[in-house]
Amino acid sequence: MSVSNSEKSILAKLLASENIRIEHQKVATAAFNLRDRALILPIWKEMSADLYDLLIGHEIGHALYTPAEGWHDAIEDFCNGIKSFLNILEDARIERMIKRRFAGAGNTFRDGYARLMEDDFFGFKKHNIDINKASLIDRINCYYKIGSIVHVPFKDEERHWLSEIDQAETWEDVERIARKLY
Numbered sequence: 001m002s003v004s005n006s007e008k009s010i011l012a013k014l015l016a017s018e019n020i021r022i023e024h025q026k027v028a029t030a031a032f033n034l035r036d037r038a039l040i041l042p043i044w045k046e047m048s049a050d051l052y053d054l055l056i057g058h059e060i061g062h063a064l065y066t067p068a069e070g071w072h073d074a075i076e077d078f079c080n081g082i083k084s085f086l087n088i089l090e091d092a093r094i095e096r097m098i099k100r101r102f103a104g105a106g107n108t109f110r111d112g113y114a115r116l117m118e119d120d121f122f123g124f125k126k127h128n129i130d131i132n133k134a135s136l137i138d139r140i141n142c143y144y145k146i147g148s149i150v151h152v153p154f155k156d157e158e159r160h161w162l163s164e165i166d167q168a169e170t171w172e173d174v175e176r177i178a179r180k181l182y
Contacts (some may be wrong), residue, residue: 003029012039012056015102016063030055044117054112057105061094064101070171085137085178092144093168114147122146135182140165 012022021038031040039059041052099105120126124143131142132153140161143152154162164177 012060015056015060018063020063030059031060032062032066034062034066037063039063048115050108050111050113051115052112053108054116057098057102057108057112058091058095061098062090064092065094065097065171067171070175082178082182085182086144086174087167087176088137088141088144089174089181090171091167092140092165093174096166109147114149115158117149136161 012020018037021036023038023040024043025040027040027042030042032038033040039056041055041059082111095109099109116122117124123129124131124148131139131150134142136158139152139158142150143162144165146152161177161181166179168174168177
């Protein structure tokens with residue numbers, strides 16, 4: 001039995017604990033507008049239930065845990081280059097918090113990311129990317145998103161970053177780590 005977009009929209013509102021606005025658009029990926037409280041979900045030809053649930057779960061994590069003012073202030077206070085660092089570290093934090101809050105989310109995230117890997121969403125095949133040669137921040141991103149699917153290598157002297165990221169509980173923690181890492 002397939003689940004309709006309207007049923008998934010209701011689920012997203014329940015998970016977010018508020019009456020967020022849900023929009024389905026032809027966009028490259030999902031997003032959550034922190035100021036307008038709008039969840040933007042992509043319209044893709046192939047959208048498995050696991051993938052749809054991953055996108056909802058991830059963006060609901062932003063709805064619940066990412067402060068609008070903190071996010072926008074950090075981007076303005078620093079240079080635009082730090083934005084990707086903040087986003088990667090915040091993604092790791094909010095996904096961990098969603099998995100903690102909703103017990104079944106871990107399997108949903110793993111299965112959804114596996115589907116994204118199958119579809120080469122991250123461009124490893126298309127761009128012939130060798131994860132062993134990727135930058136530290138890109139390997140951190142891969143570790144937290146697809147680390148249960150592929151081995152992500154780290155040097156001994158880099159592993160302390162993973163411990164710091166694993167302990168980040170607040171937006172301020174994310175900002176502090178991003179500043180040091182950047």
